[in-house]
Amino acid sequence: MAKKPENKIIVVGGGLSGLMATLKICEGGGKVDLFSYCPVKRSHSLCAQGGINACMDTKGEHDSIYEHFDDTVYGGDFLADQLAVKGMVEAAPKLIKMFDRMGVPFTRTAEGVLDLRNFGGQKNKRTVFAGSTTGQQLLYALDEQVRRWEVKGGVKKYEFWEFIKIIKNKEGICRGIVAQNMNSNEIVSFPADVVILATGGPGQVYGRCTASTICNGSAVSAVYQQGAELGNPEFLQIHPTAIPGSDKNRLMSEACRGEGGRVWVYRKNPQTGEKERWYFLEDMYPAYGNLVPRDVASRAIYKVVVHMGLGMHNPNRVYLDLSHIPADYLERKLGGILEMYSDFMGQDPRKVPMEIFPSIHYSMGGIWVDREHHTNIPGLLASGECDYQYHGANRLGANSLLSATYSGTISGPESLRLARSGKLGSALTAEELEAARQECVAEFDKIRNMNGTENAHKLHHELGDIMYKYVSIERDNNGLKECVKELKEILKRWDNIGVTDHGTWANQEAMFVRQLRNMIIYAMAITQSALQRDESRGAHAKIVLKSDYDKMDDQLKEALTKKYGKFHFDAETGRGTTDDGNDDLVFFERNDKKFMRTTIVTFDQEKEEPVVSYREFEHSLIKPRLRNYAVAKKE
Amino acid sequence: MAEQKKVRIIVERQDGPKEKPYNQEFEIDYRPGLNIVAALMEIQKNPVTVDGKKVPPVTWECNCLEKVCGACMMVINGKARQACCTLVDTLKQPIHLQPARTFPVIRDLLIDRSVMFESLKRIHGWVEVDGTWEVKDAPIQNPYTAQTAYEISHCMTCGCCLEACPNVGPQSDFIGPAPTVQAYLFNLHPLGKFDAPKRLNALMEKGGITSCGNSQNCVEACPKNIKLTTYLAQLNRDVNKQALKNIFNH
Numbered sequence: 001m002a003k004k005p006e007n008k009i010i011v012v013g014g015g016l017s018g019l020m021a022t023l024k025i026c027e028g029g030g031k032v033d034l035f036s037y038c039p040v041k042r043s044h045s046l047c048a049q050g051g052i053n054a055c056m057d058t059k060g061e062h063d064s065i066y067e068h069f070d071d072t073v074y075g076g077d078f079l080a081d082q083l084a085v086k087g088m089v090e091a092a093p094k095l096i097k098m099f100d101r102m103g104v105p106f107t108r109t110a111e112g113v114l115d116l117r118n119f120g121g122q123k124n125k126r127t128v129f130a131g132s133t134t135g136q137q138l139l140y141a142l143d144e145q146v147r148r149w150e151v152k153g154g155v156k157k158y159e160f161w162e163f164i165k166i167i168k169n170k171e172g173i174c175r176g177i178v179a180q181n182m183n184s185n186e187i188v189s190f191p192a193d194v195v196i197l198a199t200g201g202p203g204q205v206y207g208r209c210t211a212s213t214i215c216n217g218s219a220v221s222a223v224y225q226q227g228a229e230l231g232n233p234e235f236l237q238i239h240p241t242a243i244p245g246s247d248k249n250r251l252m253s254e255a256c257r258g259e260g261g262r263v264w265v266y267r268k269n270p271q272t273g274e275k276e277r278w279y280f281l282e283d284m285y286p287a288y289g290n291l292v293p294r295d296v297a298s299r300a301i302y303k304v305v306v307h308m309g310l311g312m313h314n315p316n317r318v319y320l321d322l323s324h325i326p327a328d329y330l331e332r333k334l335g336g337i338l339e340m341y342s343d344f345m346g347q348d349p350r351k352v353p354m355e356i357f358p359s360i361h362y363s364m365g366g367i368w369v370d371r372e373h374h375t376n377i378p379g380l381l382a383s384g385e386c387d388y389q390y391h392g393a394n395r396l397g398a399n400s401l402l403s404a405t406y407s408g409t410i411s412g413p414e415s416l417r418l419a420r421s422g423k424l425g426s427a428l429t430a431e432e433l434e435a436a437r438q439e440c441v442a443e444f445d446k447i448r449n450m451n452g453t454e455n456a457h458k459l460h461h462e463l464g465d466i467m468y469k470y471v472s473i474e475r476d477n478n479g480l481k482e483c484v485k486e487l488k489e490i491l492k493r494w495d496n497i498g499v500t501d502h503g504t505w506a507n508q509e510a511m512f513v514r515q516l517r518n519m520i521i522y523a524m525a526i527t528q529s530a531l532q533r534d535e536s537r538g539a540h541a542k543i544v545l546k547s548d549y550d551k552m553d554d555q556l557k558e559a560l561t562k563k564y565g566k567f568h569f570d571a572e573t574g575r576g577t578t579d580d581g582n583d584d585l586v587f588f589e590r591n592d593k594k595f596m597r598t599t600i601v602t603f604d605q606e607k608e609e610p611v612v613s614y615r616e617f618e619h620s621l622i623k624p625r626l627r628n629y630a631v632a633k634k635e
Numbered sequence: 636m637a638e639q640k641k642v643r644i645i646v647e648r649q650d651g652p653k654e655k656p657y658n659q660e661f662e663i664d665y666r667p668g669l670n671i672v673a674a675l676m677e678i679q680k681n682p683v684t685v686d687g688k689k690v691p692p693v694t695w696e697c698n699c700l701e702k703v704c705g706a707c708m709m710v711i712n713g714k715a716r717q718a719c720c721t722l723v724d725t726l727k728q729p730i731h732l733q734p735a736r737t738f739p740v741i742r743d744l745l746i747d748r749s750v751m752f753e754s755l756k757r758i759h760g761w762v763e764v765d766g767t768w769e770v771k772d773a774p775i776q777n778p779y780t781a782q783t784a785y786e787i788s789h790c791m792t793c794g795c796c797l798e799a800c801p802n803v804g805p806q807s808d809f810i811g812p813a814p815t816v817q818a819y820l821f822n823l824h825p826l827g828k829f830d831a832p833k834r835l836n837a838l839m840e841k842g843g844i845t846s847c848g849n850s851q852n853c854v855e856a857c858p859k860n861i862k863l864t865t866y867l868a869q870l871n872r873d874v875n876k877q878a879l880k881n882i883f884n885h
Contacts, residue, residue: 042792107781
């Protein structure tokens, strides 16, 4: 009997999603070429700290999968595909058992079962964890299993290889990639049956963020420029509690608050005039307190610090306080990150409150995929943070390890099914492979001979500053328009970069210059979609300007008056501001009629600009309702 | 206005695996909380030596900058550690940065640690599960044993312990403390222990635990405070027991 042809899948990215997909493909009899910037064991998934959500219901709280489903959809402000979310939450407990069998050292109760902790936006204990390094432990488990398959011959790793672009055959189906060895700088074309992108988030577009230096969104931007649609890129999660730093903002897990941590600033008591600690999250949101979802907490901190001027000690900090919790309990539950805080800040968080501020953390948006994780380019799948699925307008804490893993269990088998479907069109010819390679070689040669006056790393810093200024916690249309202009300017200045390293051995500078261009183009997609979404939803909060208000119909105007009472427009900024003496900003309301749609962004090749449109999605299971964390959730 | 405080850094550079190393000195602005990766990033923004020479930026490896990925290990003032969490304030100046030469140098501070990942194959560094599909409930585990496993499972394959170990190098085949101790981790797991004899037998071979000279450097060097020597000693006992079993069972 003739041997069946072997199915070759290329997986780009070796974080949780890429590794999970790899395992599934190997188990299904396929072969994987696994590409990564770094040894896969060093992928960014390991930075996840607090835990992974799954309805284990081992705390006598009658938790249910439905409750996890509803919390996720409600937390995402009704912008997530509900059928996709349903699949994920149903699979969650099974995935935890898989990890447990693989040897993840989860934190356990006295009886030896998996312990659970509280997390934001969820009333039940539902977060399984391994101390405060859950991501590291989950990633290692999959890394070990992939190593096992490597020994068995199912996986070939290409570590320290950078993905440059996909190669399509003449039918327009993705059948391979071009990649570059980061040490020898050799550029090579690799054919495959199907390609899965699992390249993580674009945090580096904002420069200082909680993401690793490798999370630059460059691969996503590259395929976007080759025709892949983006979904909801304007939704960037800002994590409320990070340690600001000049090289990176380091995450202080939501688990701190899950284990009883409290956020506060000093203020003068409005009645007595005495100085007191103000636990403002508990005050503003009595039902959820410190465990409101991240978008809500970040906005509250921003308001207290920036608008009320109550940030103290350092101007842009609030306190995250664990010092009232017994030290041995903290050591067991949060040891790893408390050590990190001491290492970097030189203070012991068991004794003094930590100083924190919100930071860019996660992208809910990404490459648009269907529920089987196909992109709009046939033969190209995407999974993990680089896709747009599961989280809508805001992600709940501890749902990212879940979505990363779960999406890999979908994209992996689906890639094999597609490989065996007979719908791949023709294989790439030697000429096609060489032509694609040559194009990338020419581009790289051009970059390493750039002789302008701009320093790429300084330009990157400026890009981050611009994005933080205009497209972060509070956005308004004037700022976003200005941002579009400034990004065009940055893109022009990219042409004038000068590199000092013209060589072809481990030339990190030239590779960074290539990534930087992709980052700028991705930033434009974020900004343009934020500009066109005239509403507030989840992480996207937009302030009403006079010019916006004048264009509103009566119904929208009335809704604003109902919520904010009387307000005026600030003479200088044009921003809506309440008249009640608090000077609160007036934000757009959520507008389901117009914007309960997925943002779709495509790349206009000629103008090098994003084109925004909207697409319907599946939301028939849970009827949209207003999100309000001041009161307990009503279903 | 007070004068801007400066930080002086001497980097041992090397253009390629076979090239000769040479030193270059840089000066950057001091700021509180500055760490070595942040300092190298400053050099990237203005790669000019103290002599005013424009040079290619320093090459090194880093990812997470939170001391969990293990990438940025280098020798700082003579000691192997993670660059991201080494604060300038704690160091004597000028600060000397060198690649960890226990491993082949690729360029500047960038080294090739693939040998460590290869060693994890040799010690059978995984739990032999039937598959990723649903099989059954995972076994209950003793929470204290799980706590020990959690400690060892922090090992981020950074290589500090190999760099510090006098028995790792061209003179010996020793695979080093980190991969060796991983065998102990998998032997602790209720399913992983089924393959304990395989792992212990692998450690009896050349480069295994008998190559450990018990110098105790590793436990000092580990940035994750893993009690490496304790587990090496335990493993040594387990390997000896296994050796006896091998004799009497044949």
